Amino acid sequence: MSRYNMKIFIVEDEPMYAKLLDYTLSLNPDYEVKKFVSGKDCLDHLYLNPDLVTLDYYLPDISGDEVLKKIKKHNPNIAVIIVSGQEDIATAVKLLKKGAYDYVVKNEDVRERLLNIVGRIRENIRLKDEINTLKEEIGKKYEFNKVIIGQSEAIKKTFSLMEKAAASNITVSITGETGTGKELVAKAIHYQSDIKKYPLVAVNVAAIPHELIESELFGHEKGAFTGATSRRIGKFEQASKGTIFLDEISEMDETMQAKLLRVLQEKELTRVGGNSLIKIDARVIVATNKKLTEEMKKGNFREDLYYRLLGLPIHLEPLRNRGNDILIIAKHFLERFCENNKMKKLALSQNAQNKLSQYAFPGNVRELKATIELAAVMCNSDAIAAGDIHFNAVNPVDKLFEDNMTLKEYTNNIINVYLEKYNNDALLVAKKLDIGKSTVYRAKKKNKFDT
Numbered sequence: 001m002s003r004y005n006m007k008i009f010i011v012e013d014e015p016m017y018a019k020l021l022d023y024t025l026s027l028n029p030d031y032e033v034k035k036f037v038s039g040k041d042c043l044d045h046l047y048l049n050p051d052l053v054t055l056d057y058y059l060p061d062i063s064g065d066e067v068l069k070k071i072k073k074h075n076p077n078i079a080v081i082i083v084s085g086q087e088d089i090a091t092a093v094k095l096l097k098k099g100a101y102d103y104v105v106k107n108e109d110v111r112e113r114l115l116n117i118v119g120r121i122r123e124n125i126r127l128k129d130e131i132n133t134l135k136e137e138i139g140k141k142y143e144f145n146k147v148i149i150g151q152s153e154a155i156k157k158t159f160s161l162m163e164k165a166a167a168s169n170i171t172v173s174i175t176g177e178t179g180t181g182k183e184l185v186a187k188a189i190h191y192q193s194d195i196k197k198y199p200l201v202a203v204n205v206a207a208i209p210h211e212l213i214e215s216e217l218f219g220h221e222k223g224a225f226t227g228a229t230s231r232r233i234g235k236f237e238q239a240s241k242g243t244i245f246l247d248e249i250s251e252m253d254e255t256m257q258a259k260l261l262r263v264l265q266e267k268e269l270t271r272v273g274g275n276s277l278i279k280i281d282a283r284v285i286v287a288t289n290k291k292l293t294e295e296m297k298k299g300n301f302r303e304d305l306y307y308r309l310l311g312l313p314i315h316l317e318p319l320r321n322r323g324n325d326i327l328i329i330a331k332h333f334l335e336r337f338c339e340n341n342k343m344k345k346l347a348l349s350q351n352a353q354n355k356l357s358q359y360a361f362p363g364n365v366r367e368l369k370a371t372i373e374l375a376a377v378m379c380n381s382d383a384i385a386a387g388d389i390h391f392n393a394v395n396p397v398d399k400l401f402e403d404n405m406t407l408k409e410y411t412n413n414i415i416n417v418y419l420e421k422y423n424n425d426a427l428l429v430a431k432k433l434d435i436g437k438s439t440v441y442r443a444k445k446k447n448k449f450d451t
Helices: 015-026 039-044 064-074 089-097 110-141 153-166 182-191 213-218 254-266 292-297 303-310 325-340 350-357 364-378 396-400 407-421 426-433 437-450
Strands: 006-011 031-036 052-056 079-084 102-105 172-176 200-204 243-247 283-288 312-316
Touching: 006 015, 006 039, 006 110, 015 031, 015 110, 039 064, 052 064, 052 110, 064 079, 064 089, 079 089, 079 110, 089 102, 102 110, 153 182, 153 312, 172 182, 182 200, 182 243, 182 283, 182 312, 213 254, 254 303, 292 303, 325 350, 325 364, 350 364, 407 426, 407 437, 426 437
Parallel strands: 006 031, 006 052, 052 079, 079 102, 172 283, 172 312, 200 243, 243 283
Antiparallel strands: none
16 A cells, blocks of 8 residues: 555544544545544554544544544644534544544535545645655665765764764764865754654854844844844754754854853853743764864863863864775765766776875865866876865965065955955954054955955
8 A cells, every 4th residue: 555545543422423524535446434432442442653643522432532632642643633513613622632633513614624634734744755765865864884985994983973963863063174074064963863754953153244144044033123024933942852963163252152052051142132931952063173172271161161161062074084984085075076977987096085084174074075076177087196186275374475565465455355254354353463453444345445
């Protein structure tokens, strides 16, 4: 029987009406219908796990209220349609609040209405099955050995820690250089855990302007500030029962750090402009490419928040420290790129392997992927040669001295790079570079006139 077929129980003590409902629903070959004349008889057969129960509200042995309650206790996913001879709005509202899917009155329209309702329920079941199948596929996609590829001791240690993280709801802090795969690790932990059916909500803290981060994380009420035309649910609420992933947590300003600390301690929040306390139950995973211990010493990160977020620490080693993993990952990327682009299979020549092994990969796995894909496109034979491999990373120091400039010009360039990085936040740039804000404003003004 197809999963999209439906198992339906009809609970009706009136023989004529039971026959009518049975005939109406059995016209559809996808509906498997069973009839019961009492509430007890229906409850005794719940082990058969029906998808739907049509329930006469006035039964001779047990009230419709009680049967509905016991069905929902057995399995809250069973849809229950109340069928009643009376059009009682108050009773209908009460039953809907208790979990009934709909309330149908026994009249001349009952057949058409019942078929429409059952059709909607069947479609909902189909969609839920598709979602569950998709989640299973996502879970397989994010199996640890598919997310992080390699055989080095560093990676074996990472796998072990990821397994421990997935087996509990402990807070996880992931560190590592840019391009090492911190977000992939966070996703793998979520999708291999018991809460994988609930949302994973990712937030890049560095990408959100400081004045908007509180609203983004905690939400806001209508009229909380200019432009707040409606209530907005924040990321913590969206991640209810699931996982919230805070990437680049080190970029959060001190004021917001204090607010985040309170939320994590109290497990409740207040939306911006609101007064109601909202309970939160999301698992927290954070990541950063900076050393938070050093940020604490500089006064950029709160010590109490650091210990609140530390939880289970997972450090991702840079690719240059992972030995032969470079070639293992390179071959994986090459095979996948050729397959996705319907290209013939390519190999890596020994000279190409030597060239890859001797390179430091400052951009880590992300850079290796880009390098391999470009090499596959440039290759004119069955094997990628050393000459097909091009490293595009630029040493910042070499780049800095490409042109002959004055010290003042170098300084202005550095400041403007930081301004671009931190969304033109002059005060933050002054703090990051440990210089006066007037110096930043002058460089900003100079750049404006130059362009």
